[in-house]
Amino acid sequence: MLEVREVPGKGRGVFATRTITGGEVVLREPPLLLYPQQSTAAAFCSFCLRAFNSLEDSAAAVVPCGTCGRVGFCSSACAAAAAADVGSHCAAVCGLLAACNTAGLSDEQQTALQFLARCCALRQAAAAGDAAAAARCAAIAGLAAPPPLVPHPAEQQSAPGTGSNSSTDVVVRELHGRLSHALAAIGAGPAAALSPAEAAELLRKEATNGYGVMAPSAPDGERRIRGTALYAQASLINHECLPNVARFDRFDASSAPASSAPHPGANTAVEFRALHDIPAGEELTQSYFPLPWPLADRQQRCQEDYGFQCTCPRCKEEATWSDSEWEADGDAGMEDALAAEGAADGAACGHHSHQHDAPGGGPAAAEQEGGADPACISLFLLKYVCPAEGCYGTLAPLPPGAGAGDQYECNMCGRRRSEAEFMAELEAAQ
Ligand SMILES: C[S@@+](CC[C@H](N)C(=O)[O-])C[C@H]1O[C@@H](n2cnc3c(N)ncnc32)[C@H](O)[C@@H]1O
Known part of the structure; x- marks a missing residue:
């Protein structure tokens, strides 16, 4: 139904290879990486980002991480799935984040560390022969990273000791320094390490391609972000102000415990639905x-x-x-x-x-x-x-x-x- 082609002036884009009917699901895809927003992390499952308050018995259901105790899961199935998934809150990510000095870092900077820690864990696993981790590293490497025009959100509050200088280089160096320290502290191999330039490029890819996963509306009506999701194919859909597809996610779709779901994380797939009929050959666009x-x-x-x-x-x-x-x-x-x-x-x-x-x-x-x-x-x-x-x-x-x-x-x-x-x-x- 879809093909990826170069679009002059836009990089790659996704095109319909046949007529698509209004309402049809044109793409359904699980995330490449999914990670919590630091400021709201306590309210959501650290594996599938389900809101704890969407569970039937949230107090009983929250399962803390058995190692760091700093994050929680919506079920023991999600805790086990996170431990087994190198791109989630696995042992390497758990150890790395626990060893990382986050004092004085902004919410965005700590969220950036969540992302970078997962990238390090995937690199290490890929170097050790994990083919799935290698494929995920390659998919992340393939995401677009246009030159920055403004700083990454993680750069908008200067790190301690950096004075008022919030330039890209200084903040990336600060995050990179803390991460390198933590990698050494947990005895990670050299394959996990990132250079400052690699860290900067990964952050640009994340800023360009990451989908903010919104939290349910708060009582004051404000909508906060619960986390970020990166997708391999959905990241290829370009923008238009009169789009022809819309994104749907279902993070809180069911209050049933994860053990009765098809598999932990089944709630994390994104769906794009056609707003109206789309003729063959037309580019799919979202706003x-x-x-x-x-x-x-x-x-x-x-x-x-x-x-x-x-x-x-x-x-x-x-x-x-x-x-x-x-x-x-x-x-x-x-x-x-x-x-x-x-x-x-x-x-x-x-x-x-x-x-x-x-x-x-x-x-x-x-x-x-x-x-x-x-x-x-x-x-x-x-x-x-x-x-x-x-x-x-x-x-x-x-x-x-x-x-x-x-x-x-x-x-x-x-x-x-x-x-x-x-x-x-x-x-x-x-
Ligand atoms: C999420 S990516 C979309 C896929 C991207 N075209 C690629 O090749 O991977 C977002 C980037 O695509 C490009 N892009 C998206 N919509 C565009 C548009 N309407 N006009 C020009 N460039 C666009 C910009 O470089 C933007 O930073």
Whole structure:
């Protein structure tokens, strides 16, 4: 169904090799690496990141790490799976993190150490002949790492003893120094060691390709990160501001103990679902941030975090809008959207196929393309942005055959809305 190809100006991208139906799951993939965010780690399983408070009996269910006692698991099955998985909280990672001096490091810096410790453990296992670890090292090495335009989040608070200097080199050297010390303390072999340049490159790969796994909404409504996931294939899906796929994860999907799940970690696979029909040859695209973000924020984030300038049809069109057009967009957007829905069948806007390169289309083809139709932008946002207040999630159709008719589901809050309800809301808002 999918193939990976070079896309001019974007590196690699993922393309449909056949027509994909709206709602179809285009990719389901377990993580290459999954690790907790330091600040929230106590609330989640250190193997599968399930929220302890999502378990039926969370107090009884939390199993502490038998060695360091500093992290917990949602079941003994997850504790055993972590011990057996070199990329998780295995003996090497446990020992390395326990031996590492983290005094004065920021949350992001300690989270970066979680990632680097796992990379060291995988390298050591690979050098000892573990083929699966070698494959994971190769997959991590294959991730894109565009040149940094701004510091990695781990660099944004200077390490102790570094004064106000928070430059990339100083922070990476600080993390690298502490890690090297810990590697020596636990007697790790030379294969586990990273040079400062390798550590810096790994952090860039992590920043470019890591998916933040969100915690459930807190009572104050704030959504915090519970951890980071790296995926081999999902990391190849490029960004567009009117995407055609949305990411769904199910970390807290079942409150059943892991022992009754198909296998520990079954809740960690990511799923990408088509928002609408996607013709063969079209590139799959996701939005790297919430769809309603304004142009300036989207552009800034693309530049600063991912090192590219977004020139998608939505950005091109919105760049031509005056301040009054932005202000009027709310009400007029509704009318435009209705006009678009009536004029087309929704598909022409929904598929926005005019805005994509034909297979093999290069920069010349892209340059000939104009901005997206404003009415189509309005319709797209009304149809696919979750209407729940403060959610900003993306609605995607349920997979064909899910037996729920024409229902759309939010990838953040799980809210459902049918096509008919959407049409009724559009009419009512007129
Ligand atoms: C998660 S990776 C996506 C896969 C990547 N293209 C590759 O070759 O591995 C993110 C990086 O892809 C590139 N990218 C993603 N979307 C892009 C876009 N719309 N325009 C230009 N570059 C893009 C940027 O270099 C970005 O840092």
